[in-house]
């Protein structure tokens with residue numbers, strides 16, 4: 104037995120060395136952690152169990168039969184994050200640049216199958232040169248096996264991808280199918296074709312960082328949801344993100360302990376400026392409404408005219424979708440609609456209630472928007488809200504104009520509770536625009552056109568620029584004093600916690616993609 108144990112321990116030690124000490128040093132020199140260090144940081148101390156540590160590739164071409172590393176470039180297993188079961192795979196760049204062989208893919212697939220059968224999240228820590236070039240089509244098949252599982256797992260269990268090194272070619276499509284992507288700034292990149300191919304095909308010269316680094320994907324493409332400053336920060340953010348999610352679509356997120364106090368926020372109403380055209384930061388409203396320091400923003404730098412993210416309210420995990428008057432006056436456009444829709448669908452898949460904060464002047468006009476499909480993209484957000492069956496609460500703070508009123512979780516598309524502040528204006532459009540259209544003749548005929556327009560604007564505002572017409576129709580359930588909002592929301596989400604609605608039975612809908 105002693106000898107056998109000795110052999111086992113030798114093999115474990117060998118596996119833990121990955122591609123060897125020199126390569127581990129190289130990884131550290133780049134400011135990166137190794138695959139195992141990342142996993143141990145992610146999991147609660149002592150909880151990680153590794154599987155497939157002794158797996159070797161089966162490749163025989165290009166002298167590969169003489170180059171084998173136990174584990175074959177990926178650490179896989181399960182453990183706990185804040186006491187809850189989580190599956191993980193972590194690519195080991197020290198072994199063939201973390202490239203994906205047939206056996207490497209098999210290990211990942213095994214973890215994904217276990218996660219689906221046992222209904223717990225999968226975290227992928229990606230750091231790879233892509234398809235193992237020596238293996239050819241076997242490696243491509245391995246990728247497709249993973250993409251297929253990603254799709255099967257979508258909506259069943261949360262899937263989060265961390266990009267902690269290269270992620271190129273078709274490899275990008277696994278993270279793209281998962282629910283959230285976290286990229287490490289300066290040490291990771293994602294692209295379908297790299298700078299060399301770009302130069303050949305389009306004659307553009309661009310660095311890897313500019314083409315597909317964290318900043319580009321956080322601001323331009325929206326491919327990444329969260330940016331981390333380094334490996335440790337990335338792992339911390341993954342743990343935080345998981346805390347807002349249930350284990351699977353069959354569960355709800357456990358509530359944190361919470362005692363209801365008076366919850367009065369005396370000055371919250373002062374955040375809204377007197378002038379309807381003056382901006383303010385919706386995040387200062389979010390901070391006052393949610394439990395202390397609980398807001399975790401998603402897509403912070405992408406389409407910042409809408410703010411989305413997780414938070415807790417009265418100890419409950421919720422998703423927030425909020426127009427941001429600080430950016431483009433909070434208007435809905437192509438990217439903000441896409442961003443909002445994706446987030447709403449995640450929350451709905453995983454039983455996370457939605458709070459929607461409305462201050463929206465409408466959809467952004469212009470050829471750029473029309474030709475880039477504001478119709479079909481705006482429809483995504485409308486569709487996402489309409490199909491959501493989780494508890495849905497709206498609060499109109501100021502403007503709720505035109506089609507955007509309907510889209511932003513209105514009563515008509517299935518919201519459960521719709522609150523408004525006294526500053527709310529529910530109308531087809533703002534008083535000035537409306538007066539210019541419907542009183543045009545009178546204004547044109549007047550000797551003092553400016554004065555007449557002003558008078559008509561006031562007349563219109565008196566009639567429509569308030570929440571009482573909508574409340575009179577029951578489209579708003581309650582007009583509330585801003586200071587009571589937090590208490591009302593806590594009670595509302597508690598009241599809605601057992602909500603169950605059924606939808607017509609069908610295979611699946613056809614969201615306008």
Ligand code: HXC
Nearest residue numbers: 199200202232233234235236237243246269271272273274
């Ligand atoms: C086999 C690979 C590899 C790969 C890297 N290595 N990528 N081995 N297959 N895809 C090996 C290197 O040979 C090297 O081995 C070690 O990993 C570290 O690589 P370096 O080049 O020294 O590291 P670095 O300078 O940091 O550059 C990293 C890199 C570069 C940018 C990722 O290695 C690279 O460009 N690799 C090729 C990327 C690529 O074209 N992959 C295929 C993409 S297509 P030694 O022994 O010298 O240390 C694809 C299709 C997927 O993935 C399709 C799915 C549908």
